[in-house]
Amino acid sequence: MLRIDDLVVRYGSAVAVDGISFEVGAGEMVALVGPNGAGKSTLINAISGLVPLHSGTVACEGRIAQVPEGRQMFADMSVEDNLLLGGWSIRNRDVGEVYDLLPDLARMRKRKAGRLSGGQQQMVAVGRALMARPDLLAIDELSLGLAPLVVAELAEHLRILSRERGTAVLLVEQEVALAFDVCPRALVLEAGRIIAAGPSVELAQSETVRKAYFGDLAVAETMTGATAPATTEVST
Amino acid sequence: MTELVAYLISGIALGSSFALIGSGFVVVHRVTRVVNFAQGSVAIVGGMTSATLLDGLLPHGLGEIAAVLLCGVVGLVIGLLAIGRRGTPPLISLIVTLGASMLVSAAIIWLWGQDPVAPPGLGGSVTILGAEVERQRLLVVVATGVAFAALALFFSRSYLGKGLTASASNPFAARMVGIDVRKMGLLAFGLAGILGGLAGVLIAPSNPLSFYSDLPLVLSGFAAAVFGGLTSPLRTLFGGLCLGVAGQLTAGYLNGSYQTEMALLLMLVIMIIRSRAFVQEEVK
Numbered sequence: 001m002l003r004i005d006d007l008v009v010r011y012g013s014a015v016a017v018d019g020i021s022f023e024v025g026a027g028e029m030v031a032l033v034g035p036n037g038a039g040k041s042t043l044i045n046a047i048s049g050l051v052p053l054h055s056g057t058v059a060c061e062g063r064i065a066q067v068p069e070g071r072q073m074f075a076d077m078s079v080e081d082n083l084l085l086g087g088w089s090i091r092n093r094d095v096g097e098v099y100d101l102l103p104d105l106a107r108m109r110k111r112k113a114g115r116l117s118g119g120q121q122q123m124v125a126v127g128r129a130l131m132a133r134p135d136l137l138a139i140d141e142l143s144l145g146l147a148p149l150v151v152a153e154l155a156e157h158l159r160i161l162s163r164e165r166g167t168a169v170l171l172v173e174q175e176v177a178l179a180f181d182v183c184p185r186a187l188v189l190e191a192g193r194i195i196a197a198g199p200s201v202e203l204a205q206s207e208t209v210r211k212a213y214f215g216d217l218a219v220a221e222t223m224t225g226a227t228a229p230a231t232t233e234v235s236t
Numbered sequence: 237m238t239e240l241v242a243y244l245i246s247g248i249a250l251g252s253s254f255a256l257i258g259s260g261f262v263v264v265h266r267v268t269r270v271v272n273f274a275q276g277s278v279a280i281v282g283g284m285t286s287a288t289l290l291d292g293l294l295p296h297g298l299g300e301i302a303a304v305l306l307c308g309v310v311g312l313v314i315g316l317l318a319i320g321r322r323g324t325p326p327l328i329s330l331i332v333t334l335g336a337s338m339l340v341s342a343a344i345i346w347l348w349g350q351d352p353v354a355p356p357g358l359g360g361s362v363t364i365l366g367a368e369v370e371r372q373r374l375l376v377v378v379a380t381g382v383a384f385a386a387l388a389l390f391f392s393r394s395y396l397g398k399g400l401t402a403s404a405s406n407p408f409a410a411r412m413v414g415i416d417v418r419k420m421g422l423l424a425f426g427l428a429g430i431l432g433g434l435a436g437v438l439i440a441p442s443n444p445l446s447f448y449s450d451l452p453l454v455l456s457g458f459a460a461a462v463f464g465g466l467t468s469p470l471r472t473l474f475g476g477l478c479l480g481v482a483g484q485l486t487a488g489y490l491n492g493s494y495q496t497e498m499a500l501l502l503m504l505v506i507m508i509i510r511s512r513a514f515v516q517e518e519v520k
Contacts, residue, residue: 048412050408050411050412066412068408068409068412072406072408072409072412073406073409074401074402074405074406074409074410075405075406076401076405077398077401077402077405081398081402084395084398085398085399085402085410085413085415086413088399088413088414088415089413089414091395093395128413132413132414
């Protein structure tokens with residue numbers, strides 16, 4: 001569904017994404033994790049077409065919509081207007097489906113987006129992206145600044161989307177435990193390159209990944225329902 | 237008392253045209269962060285074109301509409317010059333609009349000469365509270381009210397208007413949802429041209445225009461826009477009306493040649509008073 005081949009993105013002389021290749025299948029949920037400055041947001045912006053590619057290709061069989069870092073609301077406009085603008089590229093003015101999936105949005109549809117809480121704004125951002133009827137939803141920092149309960153609710157919505165509508169999800173996330181919990185497969189980035197990739201359960205148990213990027217975080221212990229194998233094999 | 241009423245009504249009419257020109261500044265600045273200093277010359281093109289078209293070529297109504305639409309095209313061309321190249325910084329675009337204003341002024345002299353031109357307006361007058369008021373001045377006030385109502389409806393109700401508002405509110409998010417922010421900027425320039433043209437068409441029958449009118453019009457329009465913080469059309473309307481009334485009272489009770497100075501003085505006062513608000517709006 002999404003195929004990235006040898007992608008390079010530069011900001012002047014600085015290389016932000018350095019020869020990355022990977023694929024995402026239809027309905028698949030894939031996490032992009034890594035330390036600050038690893039190139040995760042640049043990669044997702046390049047996939048969404050917001051950042052020019054230096055070289056390589058991004059091929060997607062379908063529409064891509066992004067939930068950006070920091071929500072990026074149209075603050076002075078109503079929730080409903082924010083949603084309607086999400087369908088700009090396909091002239092989609094039917095918000096009914098989004099309200100069905102995220103009923104809270106229907107209740108706050110007349111409120112100014114800038115006056116909502118962080119969690120509510122994130123829900124608007126997800127709903128706005130869904131208005132484009134995407135085949136791939138690229139999410140940059142789902143949990144940033146949100147309470148755990150709100151994050152859990154949003155994560156459940158993503159699972160429903162993937163399961164029931166076949167929407168692929170590419171999740172950039174600082175909270176590694178959350179990313180591994182939501183997405184069965186993950187890619188670990190460092191300095192613009194993929195340094196590890198594979199099933200999240202295996203990555204969570206990888207000593208190299210844990211020590212190099214997550215310090216002493218007991219990722220595996222915080223994952224719910226994940227059973228780690230005795231030995232791990234992480235593709236690089 | 238009669239004198240005062242006459243000054244107030246003519247001030248409101250003049251201020252309405254300042255507000256129309258000022259709202260053009262606002263529409264462009266909101267979306268592109270560019271101050272379009274060609275607004276005044278576009279208004280003059282509107283007034284002069286309507287004079288030419290109404291001189292036997294087109295009937296009233298059609299002539300004015302055609303002149304306003306032409307100004308929309310002129311505004312669009314200025315937009316293409318100012319922001320047509322991707323990544324042009326707003327300061328460079330501002331200088332381009334100044335250059336475009338000079339070009340338009342040269343074209344005005346070439347086409348219409350240097351003498352003031354006044355198209356035929358609504359003839360006759362009506363009596364309001366004992367004061368004789370030209371019907372043309374009342375038309376300016378009514379047409380400005382209708383234009384601002386239409387503008388408000390366009391921005392709040394139409395999908396395209398919401399796209400413009402979104403581009404002004406958050407350009408990054410607008411690009412993310414697929415809105416071409418540069419095209420929205422060009423649309424804003426076209427819309428500003430229409431607003432400026434409308435001002436010129438409405439004001440010219442009562443206040444004959446020449447290329448010399450550019451500076452007073454652009455200063456007064458910009459002062460009104462500054463009153464609106466370069467962001468609010470409604471506050472720009474209020475600012476334009478204040479300027480118009482203050483100018484007419486100055487001309488009536490003091491000296492007519494102080495009108496432009498009055499606009500400049502008010503603009504300076506507003507900028508000093510509202511400087512903190514400007515900074516806050518820029519940060520936002």
